[in-house]
Amino acid sequence: MKSIGIDLGGTNIKAGLVDKSGKILFKTSVPTESELGYKHVIEQIIKATTIVIEKDDDVVGIGIGAPGIVSAEEGTVKSPPNIPGWKKVNLGKILSDKFGKKVFVENDANAAAIGEYIFGAGKTTKSFIMVTLGTGVGGGIIYDGKLFRGETGGAGEIGHVTINYKGRKCNCGSYGCIETYVGNQRIVEKVKREIKSNPDSKVVELAGEKLETLSPKTLYDAAKLGDEYAIKAIEDIAVMLGAAFASTVNLLDISTIILGGGVSGFGNFLLTPLKKNLKERVLAPNRPRVKIKLSKLKNDAGIKGASSLAFYHS
Numbered sequence: 189m190k191s192i193g194i195d196l197g198g199t200n201i202k203a204g205l206v207d208k209s210g211k212i213l214f215k216t217s218v219p220t221e222s223e224l225g226y227k228h229v230i231e232q233i234i235k236a237t238t239i240v241i242e243k244d245d246d247v248v249g250i251g252i253g254a255p256g257i258v259s260a261e262e263g264t265v266k267s268p269p270n271i272p273g274w275k276k277v278n279l280g281k282i283l284s285d286k287f288g289k290k291v292f293v294e295n296d297a298n299a300a301a302i303g304e305y306i307f308g309a310g311k312t313t314k315s316f317i318m319v320t321l322g323t324g325v326g327g328g329i330i331y332d333g334k335l336f337r338g339e340t341g342g343a344g345e346i347g348h349v350t351i352n353y354k355g356r357k358c359n360c361g362s363y364g365c366i367e368t369y370v371g372n373q374r375i376v377e378k379v380k381r382e383i384k385s386n387p388d389s390k391v392v393e394l395a396g397e398k399l400e401t402l403s404p405k406t407l408y409d410a411a412k413l414g415d416e417y418a419i420k421a422i423e424d425i426a427v428m429l430g431a432a433f434a435s436t437v438n439l440l441d442i443s444t445i446i447l448g449g450g451v452s453g454f455g456n457f458l459l460t461p462l463k464k465n466l467k468e469r470v471l472a473p474n475r476p477r478v479k480i481k482l483s484k485l486k487n488d489a490g491i492k493g494a495s496s497l498a499f500y501h502s
C-alpha cells in the first residue's frame with residue numbers, strides 16, 4: 189500500500205510517495221511562490237502532486253498537511269499565514285476532482301501527530317500529545333487511537349498554553365503563551381538580550397561578533413563545547429516546556445509526550461532537565477507514568493505526516 193503526502197510550507201511545497209512503513213519511495217519539491225497569489229499556490233500544489241502521481245498512481249489516497257485553519261470534514265483550508273489572498277479554499281475537492289483519488293486535508297500539527305501514530309514514536313502508544321518545536325509550537329492529541337479534534341477541530345493548541353499570565357503578548361492576543369518563550373525567533377531574541385552579560389560565551393564565537401548566524405542550534409553547538417551560558421539557556425527552555433507539558437498532562441491524563449522539531453534535537457541538554465521538571469510538576473499519580481519520546485519521523489516529517497492521513501482513514 190502506498191499513499192501521497194503533500195506538505196504545504198511557506199517556502200516550498202514538498203510531495204512524496206510513501207509506503208505503509210513510512211518509507212519515502214520518491215519525493216519532489218516545488219517553490220510555493222506565495223507572492224504570486226493564492227491561485228498560483230494552488231497551481232503549484234497541483235504541479236507537485238502531478239510529478240509524484242506520474243511516477244506511480246497506485247495509491248490509497250492523497251494527504252495534505254496545511255497551516256491555517258483546516259476543516260478536515262470539508263477539506264477546506266482557511267487563511268494560512270503568509271499566503272496573501274487565500275481566504276477559504278476547498279483543497280480536498282480541487283485535488284480529488286483533478287486526480288480522482290481520495291484526498292484528506294489536515295492541519296499540519298495534527299498531520300504530524302497522525303504520522304507519529306501510524307509510522308513513528310506513537311506506533312506502540314494509544315494516547316499521546318505530539319509537540320513540534322519550530323517557529324511556533326504546534327500540538328496534536330491522539331487519544332485512544334484517534335485524533336482528538338475538540339468541538340470545532342481546534343484542539344491541541346499547546347503553543348498557547350499560558351506559562352505566565354502577566355507575560356509577553358502573544359500573536360493570539362493572550363499573554364505569556366509558551367510559544368512566546370520557546371518559538372525559534374523568541375529563543376534568538378532572548379539570547380541576544382542575555383549575551384550582553386555573557387560576552388565570553390562560545391555562542392558569540394560560533395554566531396559571529398554581531399550574532400549574524402545565531403539560531404537555536406547555535407545554543408546546542410555551544411553547549412556541546414561545554415559553554416555554561418548555553419547549557420543554562422537550554423535548561424531555561426526545558427523548565428518552561430516542563431511547566432506547559434505538566435499542565436497539559438494533568439488536564440488530559442495523557443502521560444506520553446512526543447517531541448519533534450528543531451529544538452527537540454538538543455539531546456540531554458534539553459531532555460534531562462525537561463523530564464525532571466515535568467515529573468516534579470505533574471500530579472503525583474501521573475509521576476511514574478509520564479514520559480517524553482522523540483519524534484521518529486525527523487527529515488521529511490511533513491511529507492510522512494501528510495501521507496499517513498490516507499493510511500489512517502483507510
Ligand SMILES: [Zn+2]
Nearest residue numbers: 348358360365
Ligand atoms: Zn498565544
